[in-house]
Amino acid sequence: SALLEIKNVGMVYESERSETIPAITDINLKIEKGEFICILGPSGCGKSTLLKIIAGYQFPSNGEVFYDGEKVTGPSWDRGVVFQSPTLYPWLSVKENVGFGPKVRGLNKDIIEKTSLRLLQEVGLEEHRDKAVFELSGGMKQRVALARVLANQPQMILMDEPLGALDALTRLNMQGLIRDLWQQTKNTIIMITHDVDEALSLGTRLLVMSPQPGTIEKSYEIDFTYS
Numbered sequence: 001s002a003l004l005e006i007k008n009v010g011m012v013y014e015s016e017r018s019e020t021i022p023a024i025t026d027i028n029l030k031i032e033k034g035e036f037i038c039i040l041g042p043s044g045c046g047k048s049t050l051l052k053i054i055a056g057y058q059f060p061s062n063g064e065v066f067y068d069g070e071k072v073t074g075p076s077w078d079r080g081v082v083f084q085s086p087t088l089y090p091w092l093s094v095k096e097n098v099g100f101g102p103k104v105r106g107l108n109k110d111i112i113e114k115t116s117l118r119l120l121q122e123v124g125l126e127e128h129r130d131k132a133v134f135e136l137s138g139g140m141k142q143r144v145a146l147a148r149v150l151a152n153q154p155q156m157i158l159m160d161e162p163l164g165a166l167d168a169l170t171r172l173n174m175q176g177l178i179r180d181l182w183q184q185t186k187n188t189i190i191m192i193t194h195d196v197d198e199a200l201s202l203g204t205r206l207l208v209m210s211p212q213p214g215t216i217e218k219s220y221e222i223d224f225t226y227s
Ligand code: ADP
Pocket: 013, 014, 015, 021, 022, 023, 041, 042, 043, 044, 045, 046, 047, 048, 049, 050, 212
């Protein structure tokens, strides 16, 4: 069965003046293990809303989301989230940021240390392990954010325009890193992007949402072969 199943999901927000704002409507979607889904759509069509509902950060006004056969009722370590602006803990070092999740969950200190260093090596930041967050560039922060999510060994990674704020060269670099990580970990990835080329080069399936209130308008399987 599918790793993620979204059934008739809709979301209506309420503004401060009590007006209703329909953000997404009638979303039906099945995502299998190992897929790399890219979501495209006009600004305001509800991409972030959908991602937050999948993450369990928000509850839909109607419909249901099932993850691994169970109804989503809140966030889970098994579904890691990376946002456009890195949300690292500024009072923790690079290495401590990566080890944060495992520490909260009470894992063994030595294991956390080992895992954090291995992950920092994988994202190319080993020599920056003791730096403070403010010493890092935007691209480096996103590498830390990725490593921090991976430290929890999630099955699914949700990314909301993770490379949107980076310069072109850094973005290209990070695309390679994300592709490598996906191939190694066999994670299921759902990524929002505004960049069609990025979606085509990374994704196995492209979902296009219609304007607000958004729904999945088109779905394309991407025939990808890496050279
Ligand atoms: P996208 O990510 O595609 O740009 P969003 O999910 O951020 O779309 O927003 C979809 C619509 O819902 C927009 O009109 C936005 O203003 C509105 N919206 C998003 N979050 C909230 C919120 N917390 N309260 C009220 N309206 C919201």
